[in-house]
Amino acid sequence: MTTITGVRLTPVNIPRTTGFVCGHVVVELLTGSADLVGVGEMSDFQHLPKYHVDVAGLERTLTDLLRGLDVHAANELDRRLQESFPQAGNLYDKGSVIKCGVDIALWDLRGKLAGRSVSSLLGGAVRPSLPVAYPIFRQRSAADVAANLEVVESRLAQGFSTFRVYVGGVLDLDEQFLRRARDRFGDRIQIKSLDFSNLLDARDAARFIERTRDLEYELVEAPARERDAAGLAFVRDRTLMPVSEHVYDGGWAIRLAATRAVDVLNIGLFALGGITPARRVIAVAEAAGLRCLIGTTQELSIGTAAAAHLGVATSAVSVASDPVGPLLYTRDIVREPVRYRDGQLLAPDGPGLGVSIDHDRLAAERAPLTWPAGEVASVVDRVGAPTR
Ligand code: GAE
Numbered sequence: 374m375t376t377i378t379g380v381r382l383t384p385v386n387i388p389r390t391t392g393f394v395c396g397h398v399v400v401e402l403l404t405g406s407a408d409l410v411g412v413g414e415m416s417d418f419q420h421l422p423k424y425h426v427d428v429a430g431l432e433r434t435l436t437d438l439l440r441g442l443d444v445h446a447a448n449e450l451d452r453r454l455q456e457s458f459p460q461a462g463n464l465y466d467k468g469s470v471i472k473c474g475v476d477i478a479l480w481d482l483r484g485k486l487a488g489r490s491v492s493s494l495l496g497g498a499v500r501p502s503l504p505v506a507y508p509i510f511r512q513r514s515a516a517d518v519a520a521n522l523e524v525v526e527s528r529l530a531q532g533f534s535t536f537r538v539y540v541g542g543v544l545d546l547d548e549q550f551l552r553r554a555r556d557r558f559g560d561r562i563q564i565k566s567l568d569f570s571n572l573l574d575a576r577d578a579a580r581f582i583e584r585t586r587d588l589e590y591e592l593v594e595a596p597a598r599e600r601d602a603a604g605l606a607f608v609r610d611r612t613l614m615p616v617s618e619h620v621y622d623g624g625w626a627i628r629l630a631a632t633r634a635v636d637v638l639n640i641g642l643f644a645l646g647g648i649t650p651a652r653r654v655i656a657v658a659e660a661a662g663l664r665c666l667i668g669t670t671q672e673l674s675i676g677t678a679a680a681a682h683l684g685v686a687t688s689a690v691s692v693a694s695d696p697v698g699p700l701l702y703t704r705d706i707v708r709e710p711v712r713y714r715d716g717q718l719l720a721p722d723g724p725g726l727g728v729s730i731d732h733d734r735l736a737a738e739r740a741p742l743t744w745p746a747g748e749v750a751s752v753v754d755r756v757g758a759p760t761r
């Protein structure tokens with residue numbers, strides 16, 4: 374029996390290429406053997422509401438919660454995590470981010486003990502790699518439109534041909550970007566989705582879809598206010614566009630299925646609390662005949678590796694997924710970052726998640742999580758440095 378002897382949490386602040394700094398917490402589950410440590414990541418706490426968790430206090434809490442438990446006591450470990458961090462029912466619930474970090478470290482540990490990759494523990498890969506869509510962040514000025522067209526050009530040259538376009542801010546600029554992208558790149562690019570991020574109500578989202586539907590995109594994500602299943606169903610029926618929405622818990626997944634509000638469930642490990650609860654939601658999708666994609670908050674390599682293992686081992690994931698964090702951040706804290714090939718994310722070879730912490734890098738990045746003064750809009754859009 375291998376027991377958990379302690380939990381080590383290390384906060385890091387990693388800037389994106391846009392200058393926006395995201396705080397993450399690296400998780401190490403200790404076992405008493407220096408050679409056997411489970412690694413996880415509480416990814417991207419830089420979402421509203423604008424506060425951070427007390428990392429030292431959380432480390433003590435998690436140590437008390439997990440110490441002495443058998444690594445293979447998955448039911449008891451999950452019960453304790455769910456009981457102590459109940460689902461809040463919103464996308465950026467910090468409790469879910471915390472559970473996710475621990476859960477993926479437990480999968481890593483079990484994989485290391487078995488000498489097998491996490492995807493192998495999940496039943497084996499059903500595809501060699503995970504197709505992903507590269508995100509184009511929301512246009513806030515005419516200059517953004519021009520700059521984002523260049524992003525498409527350069528990512529195309531690197532093998533990414535599927536894009537996800539954030540919309541719902543300045544609609545005229547959104548439309549301008551979409552039209553110019555189609556004119557310039559034609560069918561060399563696929564637009565997987567317009568992601569409305571719940572910024573518009575359903576009627577306004579439907580109007581925008583009607584005015585841009587000639588631009589050929591595969592689906593629309595979150596085209597209604599948060600938790601408005603009736604609004605999503607309205608958009609789906611009115612526009613006949615396939616709809617995807619983020620899932621925050623099993624109850625919401627069941628409601629989305631029962632109200633015929635969506636075609637696709639967006640399965641974000643950060644939102645659901647890790648691989649273990651995500652599998653329960655995937656079972657709902659399978660029972661309801663819905664397709665899935667693996668969503669993202671934009672993780673570093675550890676969180677992205679977890680998404681990759683789940684994605685390659687889940688046949689319901691038949692829509693391009695979203696995790697491209699390692700391409701958006703300027704630095705990482707692992708020895709070998711996860712890799713992308715021809716627009717697909719590769720699940721690292723195991724054992725476990727197949728990524729290992731570079732302790733020099735981790736020490737260099739270690740710093741308290743902070744919230745510099747800045748505009749809420751830049752937090753939502755993930756584009757500007759959150760400083761004035
Ligand atoms: O890049 C980001 O951090 C985004 O905010 C991200 O968390 C979400 O947009 C997410 C989504 O699909 O809504 O990727």
Ligand code: MG
Pocket residue numbers: 568570594595619
């Ligand atoms: Mg989204």
